[in-house]
Amino acid sequence: MLKLGIVGCGAIGTEICKAVDEGSIESELVAVYDRNKEHLSSLQSSLLNTEPVVYELQEMVKHVDLVVESASQNAAYEIVTTALESSCDVMVMSVGAFVDKNFREKVTDIAKQKGCKIYLPSGALVGLDGVKTASCNNIYSVSLTSRKPPESLEGAPYIVENNIDLENLKNETVVFEGSAAEAVKMFPANVNVAATLSLSGIGFDETSVKIIADPGAEKNIHNVTVKGNFGEFTTRVENLPSPTNPKTSYLASLSAIATLKNIVNPLQVGT
Template sequence: MFERKIAIIGCGAIGSILAKSIDEGNAGNTELRVLFDLQRKRAEELAGEISTSSRVADEIEDVLDDDEVDLVVEAASQEAVSEYSVDVLRSGKDLIILSIGAFSDQKLLSEVREAAEDSGQFVYLPSGAILGVDGIQAAEIAGFEEAVLTTRKSPETLSKTKFVRENDIDLSGLTEPRVVFEGPASEAVEAFPESVNVAATLSLAGSGFQDTRVKIVADPSLDQNVHEIKVRGEAGEFTTKAMNFPSPENPKTSYIAALSAIRTLRNLTGPIWIGA
């Protein structure tokens, strides 16, 4: 099997799960070489929690200049995607991006695509917190008539969002589900940056940010996030529903998002790739 030598940018919840999975041999034929975080102490603490001898980078150039690293995993932020992606690709390394919401910026998406094409490198976007991305991509070839993402969260969670506060939406005492936003993904990613990765993944896999509809619902019966996707087109009608449990490392992160990154590494280093 093909071995990949990994650098991780971002040592928070997902980066930590991924690093420990690589260290335990659960992320395919991979070797963790470098950890980088703007908060160096966080990278140092993570390095101390794993048995593999991994170098802590002082700056991003330490990652770019490491000729042994051939795959970089971004697990930091949308800002990190914007700042580092093009340089990573131009340094001759493939790139896994987890903060997919950064690509709601079409200019950035074009720049990253161009850098990948020019350098001959690849960019991988794991499916993250939603299900059925392979089917969505396949169905999109025949064309969509409708693509809708409905995200349901507790009123308590949504009441803390900037959109709800700025629009004076009162979710206190809610006894039944209430729609707090409905519109194209292009508007949803600005209104609800907390859900931008999910909306961006569906938009990129399907018919784009303008033609993908997003509905955000406050549901008092929930204590976890629910993402439901409905796609209708020439290939048929498909519905997926994910009720995600929080990460054991950070309750604000869906566990499945970290597991999706681990599966991507397994796919990249294994002899058989299942799915579209």
């Protein structure tokens, strides 16, 4: 049975742990870790059937087969590298870390050397199967428009650096328009979807992103349009925020669970 270690016990990490605890994923929850002791305490009290050990990363990798990173973009660099160097597979939720080409190439090389896998769930997006399929030939353009409640963007570096007053917005406002590379760096907790989309298609520099702060929005809405030799398609998803973290779409948690279920399932469906 697959032995799991979870680093980061916020909204997504907690949902994964609960899914394992309830028997939804055929795996063993061996260890958890979070620097936030309240997150750890809350998680442990919510589990009914499992009692994972609290291990820091260096110890965790000695006891698990796969490490789940659900901490932060900054933490992902150390977590992914350490897991792979210890011959553990790794699933990464903070996909924005992969905007760093040097890091991306480094961990890919380590994974090859160690015979490990790096799993990047589709997160809050739909239609990545189509993007991956289309990329087998020629894609002309990929664009992402994300519409979010203003409060979900609070604290993003781009918002802070440009002194954008989200609290007093009366109408929908385009707060960012540019490449996915810039979007991921400037909104590290908000647009991991831009990173996943870029890695599936034509890259960070060529993928265009628009972020709209909408006071009337109750959901995180993502529209993706892809054009290429195959033709054209558009996807739209309206995500409810996670009950415990408005910056995270609930679908992102479900995507993580689905990825783990797929890893342990001998029957693989879809691209």
